[in-house]
Amino acid sequence: MVPTKQRKPTAAAAKPVAAKSSQQVAKGVRARQIAAGEPTSPKARPGKTKKPLAPERIAAILDGLQKTYPDAVCALHHRDAWELTVATILSAQCTDARVNMVTPALFHAFPTPRDMAQATPEAIQPIIGSLSFFRQKSKALVGAARVVAEEFGGQVPQAMDEMLRIPGAARKTSYVVLGSWYRIASGVVVDTHVLRLSRRLELTTNEDPVKVERDLMQIIPQDRWIDFSHQLIHHGRQVCEARKPRCADCSLETVCNSGDKTWTSH
Numbered sequence: 001m002v003p004t005k006q007r008k009p010t011a012a013a014a015k016p017v018a019a020k021s022s023q024q025v026a027k028g029v030r031a032r033q034i035a036a037g038e039p040t041s042p043k044a045r046p047g048k049t050k051k052p053l054a055p056e057r058i059a060a061i062l063d064g065l066q067k068t069y070p071d072a073v074c075a076l077h078h079r080d081a082w083e084l085t086v087a088t089i090l091s092a093q094c095t096d097a098r099v100n101m102v103t104p105a106l107f108h109a110f111p112t113p114r115d116m117a118q119a120t121p122e123a124i125q126p127i128i129g130s131l132s133f134f135r136q137k138s139k140a141l142v143g144a145a146r147v148v149a150e151e152f153g154g155q156v157p158q159a160m161d162e163m164l165r166i167p168g169a170a171r172k173t174s175y176v177v178l179g180s181w182y183r184i185a186s187g188v189v190v191d192t193h194v195l196r197l198s199r200r201l202e203l204t205t206n207e208d209p210v211k212v213e214r215d216l217m218q219i220i221p222q223d224r225w226i227d228f229s230h231q232l233i234h235h236g237r238q239v240c241e242a243r244k245p246r247c248a249d250c251s252l253e254t255v256c257n258s259g260d261k262t263w264t265s266h
Helices: 022-036 055-068 081-090 096-109 113-117 121-128 134-151 171-180 192-200 209-219 222-238
Strands: none
Touching: 055 222, 081 096, 081 134, 081 171, 096 121, 113 134, 121 134, 171 209, 171 222, 192 209, 192 222, 209 222
16 A cells, blocks of 8 residues: 655744633734724723712712803703793603793783683683693693692792692602792702713712702702702703713813713723
């Protein structure tokens, strides 16, 4: 039997493939990060803040908001406490901008609580028909007007327990009216913007608005409750948007380590 001739391995086959060094791997990762527009330094990647509720961090957040939105006020258009009560009731599950579109005609037709108390829900519905839940809200407005007119002499009360007796005026409405019109800091208004930003800034881990309100009231000084809510709402609308926050334009970026940041400096 003639032995077969074994083929000599080629140089390429004989030479083992060298493993990539850690430096080469890191270089490749960095190249991919640059191409994707991601932070290239481990320190620059957002993560959890070591002490999110440290007094100095809370102070920095409040200072940043105050400097950015020194004149922030309630976005609902109103001329008195009653108009603000009505507008806030209408704003449930609806944008402030949409509410502001219907309230001028509503207040023209029913300028005082007594005028609205004498109306029927059916008379109000065509005016606010573009709002969500307009039928329920029209009933709430008539009920609220009757209570304000008959029990409080046509004046919106300045006490929390009395505000809660007004149909449609739950805790949020009461906080808005007492805070924005009477400058009485009875609580922190927690809307969708305040809820979202409070979680992004690690001021709370809760998702329930009532629990978030409780958490914020424990860490925010009471004399800042009113302005804090307005400023955070403005910030949520203008910069810290839900889907794609504009972190490069954010005055709180240096103290924020949210996992969904779109840009970071630290």
